[in-house]
Amino acid sequence: MGREQELRAVISRVGGLDEAAAAAAAQRLDSLTKPPGSLGRLEDIVKQLAGITGQTLPSVERKAVVVMAGDHGVCEEGVSAFPQEVTPQMVANFLAGGAAVNVLARQAGAEIICVDIGMASPLEHPGLLQRNVRRGTANMAKGAAMTREEAVEAVLAGARIAEELAGKGVELLATGEMGIGNTTASAAVYAVLAGVPVEDAAGRGTGISDERLGHKIEVIARAIKQNEPDAADPLDVLAKVGGLEIAGLTGLILGAAAERKPIVIDGFISSAAALAAARLCPASAAYMIGSHQSHERGHSKLLEEIGLAPFLKLDMRLGEGTGAVLAFHLIEAAVRLQSEMATFESAGVTKG
Ligand SMILES: Cc1cc2ncn([C@H]3O[C@H](COP(=O)(O)O)[C@@H](O)[C@H]3O)c2cc1C
Ligand SMILES: O=C(O)c1cccnc1
Secondary structure, three states: OOOHHHHHHEEEEEEEOHHHHHHHHHHHHHHHHOOOOOHHEEEEEEEHHHHHHOOOOOOOOOOOEEEEOOOOOOHHHOOOOOOOOOHHHHHHHHHOOOOOOOOHHHHHHHEEEEEEEEOOOOOOOEEEEOOOOOOOOOOOOOOOOOOOOHHHHHHHHHHHHHHHHHOOOOOOEEEEEEEOOHHHHHHHHHHHHHOOOHHHHHOOOOOOHHHHHHHHHHHHHHHHHHHHHOOOHHHHHHHHHHOHHHHHHHHHHHHHOOOOOOOEEHHHHHHHHHHHHHHHHHHHHHEEEEEEEEOOOHHHHHHHHHHOOOOOOOOOOOOHHHHHHHHHHHHHHHHHHHHHOOOOHOOOOOOO
């Protein structure tokens, strides 16, 4: 079977939600000692998780955030405030436990799976999942970031990681990433897939000046003009103007959906990957849970495009999976309410 057919097979495994389980969960929510619907969106999470897993009392005890790392040839155009060597340096920091996502994952009781999907240089570390598809993308302002085959390979690698984690009993997944220059590629993917103007899709990333933002917009526009990605073909878009970690996250999301596991979507880069997943497989969107609204320009519209509503708006603009891991706390709270609250009957409270 060709690699693209393998991907089609993953996509074909993504089924609809279990409506009966969601209805049973809704019924239990209404039996708990509170006015019906009074826990608002926490109730929506419970119903969604029930529909995803088929369980009236879903569990999210085992949680993991997958941090995909990749490099970007477009960095040579000067689109980031930081140099490319920060990617491996930060990966080393993740592996040593010192990055923001490590702190938040420890607090949330989640494991971190750090993946080299497209780093420019190899990094030997027993804790790093070696799934490198190519040593960084090519400069998309001059030609395709990667071949279609490489994009498919990265998507499949992501899907396989989701399958492996599901097989190990992980019940809740989150997307995370590291890759200097990846807000440029993400903005390009978003602009093409959603048909929005580049200036509405691109933001300051790591914190570039007005002048550099203007240049970044011009570079993205040039990359799109040069490559003519087909908006109706997400794999073409990921290959020509995307990134290896973006494609890997698209696969992770599709794999999670195929395994009937909920997946929490982090910030701007993760959301660009989620949009590609939703375009490749519209049914996968039902398995996604929004987390936060990044400070990055374009993120709120990008979330709307996918149909995701963020829980948090903390003006964060970091990525790594930080916003998604913060949302783990709310998801766990929702699940605990469903399983631990007394019912009107058990507590002897009069129902209205
Ligand atoms: C120290 C450091 C840690 C980070 N952790 C995540 N990012 C975030 O910033 C990068 C995207 O921004 P741009 O497109 O402007 O390069 C990605 O690596 C993203 O994960 C970081 C960036 C830096 C500098
Ligand atoms: O929203 C994000 O994920 C983000 C924004 C800026 C820089 N890095 C990541």
